[in-house]
Amino acid sequence: MxxxxxxxxxxxxxxxxxxxxxxxxxxxxxxxxxxxxxxxxxxxxxxxxxxxxxxxxxxxxxxxxxxxxxxxxxxxxxxxxxxxxxxxxxxxxxxxxxxxxxxxxxxxxxxxxxxxxxxxxxxxxxxxxxxxxxxxxxxxxxxxxxxxxxxxxxxxxxxxxxxxxxxxxxxxxxxxxxxxxxxxxxxxxxxxxxxxxxxxxxxxxxxxxxxxxxxxxxxxYKLQLQAKYYEEKTVEEEKIKRIYHDMKNHLLLLEQMNGAQIEDIHKLRQDISQYENYYRTGNKILDIILKDKLLTAEKYNIEIDDNIDLSGVNFLEALDISTIFGNLIDNAIEANTMLSTDQGKYIKISAAKKQHFLVICIQNSKAFEKKKKKVIHGYGLINVTNAVHKYSGEINITDGEREYTVNIIIPIPKD
Structure with a gap:
């Protein structure tokens, strides 16, 4: 027993x-x-x-x-x-x-x-x-x-x-x-x-x-789908812009006609006016990306300061443009949403040719951290780094107390 x-x-x-x-x-x-x-x-x-x-x-x-x-x-x-x-x-x-x-x-x-x-x-x-x-x-x-x-x-x-x-x-x-x-x-x-x-x-x-x-x-895979989406949206945006210019002229004529509902026409013009304000960065894919991302930023009352000129910069593939700018702007928006107040929210984006290099800088406000911690942006930042290194470029990240800065330098290939 x-x-x-x-x-x-x-x-x-x-x-x-x-x-x-x-x-x-x-x-x-x-x-x-x-x-x-x-x-x-x-x-x-x-x-x-x-x-x-x-x-x-x-x-x-x-x-x-x-x-x-x-x-x-x-x-x-x-x-x-x-x-x-x-x-x-x-x-x-x-x-x-x-x-x-x-x-x-x-x-x-x-x-x-x-x-x-x-x-x-x-x-x-x-x-x-x-x-x-x-x-x-x-x-x-x-x-x-x-x-x-x-x-x-x-x-x-x-x-x-x-x-x-x-x-x-x-x-x-x-x-x-x-x-x-x-x-x-x-x-x-x-x-x-x-x-x-x-x-x-x-x-x-x-x-x-x-x-x-x-x-x-x-x-x-998500980046590939996103790049494909932006490519398709580029074609769609071009069609909408052409339609807008024709419609604007038609609406002007209708306003002058007797019996026309002026208020309704005016409202319709306001609804489609957003298609007149679009970015011209020199790259159609980046135009769509900026319009899409920065509309999201405006919903969170984030001040946008952009100075981008990619005229003549045609060596970057659509997927890599989407990877670099899409992920970094997403991170910037996310960091701003962590702030307790709408005051002081900002994103600064600059990109241009300087001598034989493409120089990209994205700065954004962030919440103050009393205890310094290593910032991890996950696979988005890893993919950005991989895309930059693909073109023999360099990426430098500065994680300040109240500002996060990403500087990218990519050599422009010789023709």
């Missing part, structure tokens, strides 16, 4: 370790409790009613049950369930091997099987929980990522070697104890554990890089 209670307590601790590994996942408490009870009952039945199974078969069944419960009880994705449960199982196996080999090394068997068994279980679970705590900190951001089957397969096959070697050591441990020095087996187990933890670290880094690449690709 005491042995059964000890076994149940040990299984409880092991299952809690698995739950701790995924503590950052958004799992309901009732599901965690259900997982705990299901795994305890399953492990108890596997140990006491199917005791004639080989240890390797038991390990496989336990891992499969954990993955199954993680998927259908905890409602994790199959990839995340397999990831967490495989890690937890290998940590559990590693802790058991290490404790067993330490017992062999120091010959802890003093003729008191119960005490030795109890002390071994306590030591085993202590090592296991320590490993779980350390590894959980390494993989704490996994819950924020959508793991793919490709990532799971990479993790599984990179760890299959550790699993096979660990199981083999466990299977032949008793038969080798009289032939091989225990210190050798202990050293092998520790090396396997260290390699396994290192692989978890590299796997986590791989997931982070994969996630970063995915976000970067999404950002580039």
């Amino acid at each position: 005491i042995a059964v209670i000890i076994d149940l307590c040990a299984t409880f601790v092991e299952t809690c370790g698995f739950l701790y590994l995924l503590k950052n996942e958004k799992v309901e408490i009732k599901r965690k409790i259900a997982f705990l009870f299901c795994e305890i009952i399953y492990a108890f039945c596997l140990t006491h009613f199917i005791s004639n199974l080989r240890i390797d078969a038991k390990i496989i069944l336990v891992v499969l049950s954990l993955i199954f419960l993680g998927k259908f009880v905890l409602k994790l994705s199959i990839a995340k369930s397999a990831f967490y449960m495989i890690i937890g199982s290998l940590l559990l196996l590693s802790s058991e091997l290490i404790v067993m080999q330490i017992e062999m090394l120091f010959n802890t068997n003093s003729g008191k099987p119960f005490l030795v068994n109890l002390e071994g279980i306590i030591a085993n679970k202590t090592v296991y929980l320590t490993l779980v705590y350390m590894v959980q900190r390494i993989i704490s951001d996994i819950s924020m990522k959508k793991m793919s089957l490709k990532s799971l397969a990479l993790f599984f096959f990179s760890n299959i070697g550790y699993s096979c070697v660990a199981v083999c050591i466990n299977l032949i441990l008793v038969s080798l104890q009289d032939v091989v020095e225990p210190i050798i087996l202990l050293g092998c187990s520790i090396i396997i554990l260290v390699a396994f933890v290192a692989n978890i670290i590299f796997t986590d880094k791989f997931f982070a890089l994969e996630d970063q690449e995915q976000k970067q690709n999404i950002a580039i």
Whole structure:
């Protein structure tokens, strides 16, 4: 009876370790409790009613049950369930091997099987929980990522070697104890554990890089769509401008006709007058970008000061113009919206040829920061930098207390 209670307590601790590994996942408490009870009952039945199974078969069944419960009880994705449960199982196996080999090394068997068994279980679970705590900190951001089957397969096959070697050591441990020095087996187990933890670290880094690449690709795709939008809008704007000039003349005639609704005509002229005020920067794409972005800025009462002349500057691709000016103006608008008052909001934009260089400067007001922090503008600024470097240009950023300045210099290619 005491042995059964000890076994149940040990299984409880092991299952809690698995739950701790995924503590950052958004799992309901009732599901965690259900997982705990299901795994305890399953492990108890596997140990006491199917005791004639080989240890390797038991390990496989336990891992499969954990993955199954993680998927259908905890409602994790199959990839995340397999990831967490495989890690937890290998940590559990590693802790058991290490404790067993330490017992062999120091010959802890003093003729008191119960005490030795109890002390071994306590030591085993202590090592296991320590490993779980350390590894959980390494993989704490996994819950924020959508793991793919490709990532799971990479993790599984990179760890299959550790699993096979660990199981083999466990299977032949008793038969080798009289032939091989225990210190050798202990050293092998520790090396396997260290390699396994290192692989978890590299796997986590791989997931982070994969996630970063995915976000970067999404950002580039959005820029491509934005550039296409501006190209299409350029054609549309040209049509509207031609229509406006014809319509303006027609409205002037209508105003002079008897019985015409002068007020209605005047209102119509005001509605279409916005198409008479458009930018002429020397680049049609940039004209559309400025009109679009600066209309947004005006909604937030941001004062605009622009001095742009890109006449003769035709080496920049539409996507790169959209990337550089679109992202930087978006950042400037966002920084201004952080100000508590409408007074003092401004964006200054200048761009022109100076000798053999295209010089771009964008300045904007920003909220005062008492504690200096590194400003991160995410993938937008990364894409701006990449676009500038594409033309062998340089970008310099000055993050002042109340003003943010971006200076860009791009050499103009010789014809």
